[in-house]
Amino acid sequence: MHERTILIIGEICIDTHLDIIDINGPLVRLGGIFHSARACSALGVKYALAYYAPDYLEDDINHFSCILKTRGCYQLGKVNNAPNVMLINESKEVGDQGYYNIIKDQAKFVETGDIKRIIDTVKPTDVLICPGRYDTNKVIRDLYGFDGRIHIDFHYDSEGILNNSATKISTIIISTSSLLFREQCNGKFEDVLSYFQFHTIDYLLVKENRGGAYCYSYSENKIYESPAYYVPTMHSVGVGDVYNSIFVSDYFETELEKKMRFSSLCAARYAETMSFEKFEENVQLTVKNIEELIKLNGVRLSWEDRNNKNIYIAAPDFPNVETGSLEKLADCLKYHNFVVRLPIRENGLVKASMTFEEELIIYQKDIELIDACDMLIAVLLFNDPGTLVELGMFKQSGKPTIIFDPYNLCDNMFVKHTPNFICKTIGEVIDATYQCLQRR
């Protein structure tokens, strides 16, 4: 029986998946704090919602919150002059997802509820805050004196939300996808600690996307780590919210690593489907078999470790070749903090006018680059002999190789059986990269 009741505070929007086309067009569903609601509902965690949303969504919010067995659904504020519709260009987070919030700059947030009154009614043990463009700072200040635990996800719109606030925070949650982590904290744990140094915190959870997570316990001065669990991913939207709500629930209260692994397993379950019923069935199965599942080796490859992984991209990266898919692949790898090495751009292009000696210098530099890299991805834009020779040379080093074959060119026996993975999409390449470079 769950003892905790979680009040989840944040915006509700409409997620519109432009790359997942259902019978009616792009797939739509309620997003924002509804992702956490689905997780709590599927696991039988007691929870309530305090939300900001446009009035026109009220009936749908009430309808679906009933389906998701909420203990209460309270409007904290309205969003006027904007529809809160989020267009999602790329659902799987292979690279930057390209979120686009329609006419977001003209949104006006009007408070209609009172957080203290909602707290008095719901009597939560925990409050999970998902910051938004509403006055999150005021909500946090209004929670001063709340005698439960407060957890904040610093993913979006979190600038200055703790200013002038003496409210005690139990958990700070931050993702490596967030601007706060990447830019203000330079992608470094020490900088994250410095950023929050003036606040009293129990736990600092850093979620590292497909590479796992770590959690710093201030009282123990200890870092706990857990892996990510690979599943065939359908989408990544709201997966972090699922992780958060399970992490702050009372599952494995005293076993932090187990709690992290369980949260990660359930988040993976969310990523593999758009069906709530299937998600619910799968997480229930996860709960039932947790002792078995928790032993599974997952993928652990920290954000900082990834920045030490050099990936050699073998491809006909020539001026007269359409290299759009190569550029996209490089961008996606960089988004995940891998180091992309493009030999022609680093060492130069061999031209017909070059002497034998000049050509040899470039060849030698490319060989040195191959030796210095941890993995090779051969991009088959066409059957370029140079790309295939580089693949073969790299294979002999014993280091992992991947073929990215977007045009189905790979039919030669040697080419087919040489790499560790043959991938048709960039999504598959990213997954395979984590598999190849994960900690052993």
Added chain:
Amino acid sequence: MGSAGSGKFGTYRIGGNTIIGGVGGSGEVECPTLIENIRLEDVATSEYYTKYHNLPGLQSRIQLRDRTYTGRLVIETVDTQEVVGNLPTQYNYLLNCIQKGLKYTGLVISSGGSPIPFVVVTLNA
């Protein structure tokens, strides 16, 4: 004149002609009924190889063990239940399928000792 647009919430159905576009590629994967050409890991240190210094031959019958072994899903022989190798972790999601009651059996389609011991299998649910 009409306009295009999404109809309403709650229309998504698994297998309902959903198309996944963009760089991501494939869509929702149910428990697969066939997985071909799986190259097993850690074959040289597996129970079978360390015991016999040999590998199961072509067409040997194998199965996916219904529980984890040292944190991994493993492939074992049908006859003796000796571990032949670890399933790559990308297939860990099959544990969910096993727990739903599916049983995966299959055949060795390739094995050999050079340059290091290797076994390739195909699995059917």
